[in-house]
Amino acid sequence: MNRIIAAIVFSLVPLVTLGAGGVPPMSAKTDITNQKSLQSGARVFVNYCMGCHSMAFMRYSRLADDIGLEHDLVAEHLMFNTDTIGDTMTIAMRADDASGWFGVPPPDLSVIARARGTDWLYTYLTTFYADPNPARPFGVNNLMFPDVGMPHVLWPLQGVQSYIKAERPADVVSEHVAGIESDGKGLKLHTAVTTKDGKTSHVTDMLEVTIPGSMQPAEFRRAVRDLVNFLDYAGEPAKLARFQLGYWVIIFLGVFALVARALYKDYWRDVH
C-alpha cells in the first residue's frame, strides 16, 4: 500500500517542479475556434519566433487549411524558410550553434502548449522586464521563467517593462508575487511580503512599460493571446476538427431524440 502511495506521489513530482519558480499565471482566455486570432498568432510566430524555434510537427499546407488562408497567401506571407507548401515548419539554425549563443538550444514549440499550458505561456510572454544585473546576457529577466536564456524578442511590439517596486517594510525576509493583474501601463504585481516578526502584508509592484514599443500594453496582450492561441492549436490540430464535429454530434443527438420520442409515442399509442 505504502508503495502505491509513494508511486503516486513521485509520479506527481514532475508536474510540481514544472510549475515551480515563477508566479501564479494569468488566464490566457484563448479560443481555438477564432480563426482571425489564429491567423494573427501565426503571423507573429513566423515573424518573431521562427528565427530560433521550429515547429517540426506542423505543415504549412495543414496550417493554411486549418486557419482558413489560401495556400498562395501563406506562401507569400508566412513561408520564409522554404517555398514548398507541403514542408514542415523547420528552421535553419543548428542546435549546437544555438547552445553557444544562448546557453541552451531553443526547443521545438510543436507541443509546448501541452507541456506548459496556455496560461503559463501567456504569462511568460508578457512578463519580460529589464534587469540591469550584468549576469543577465540580454539585459532582461522573466517573472515566469527566472533567468531564462531567451532574449525579449517581442520588445519591438511591447517595448521594455521596468520592475517598479513599491515601498515596503525595512525588515522583509521573504516575498512572492501572489497575483498579476492587467493594467493600462503594464502589469500590476500583488506581492505578499513577510517581515522578520512573521507578519505578512501586501504591496503592489508594477511591470511598467517605460520604453514604449509599437503597441499599447492592452494591444500587446491581445497579440500575445493570439500567439498563444496559435501555439495551443498547433499542439493538437485535431482539436479544431473535434470541436467542429462536436457541434454536429450535439445537433444529431437533438434531432435523434425528437425522432425517438415520436416513435415511442407511436409504438405505445395502442397499448393500455
Ligand code: HEC
Ligand atoms: C533569439 C532566439 C529566440 C527567439 C527569436 C525566440 N526564442 Fe523562445 N527560447 C529561446 C531560447 C534560447 C530558449 C531556452 C531558454 C532556457 O531554457 O533558458 C527559449 C525558450 C522558450 C520557451 C520555454 C520553453 C520551455 O522550456 O518550456 C518558450 C515557451 C518560448 N521560448 C517561446 C518563444 C516564442 C513564442 C517566441 C516568439 C515570440 C520565441 N520563443 C522566440 C530563444 C528564442
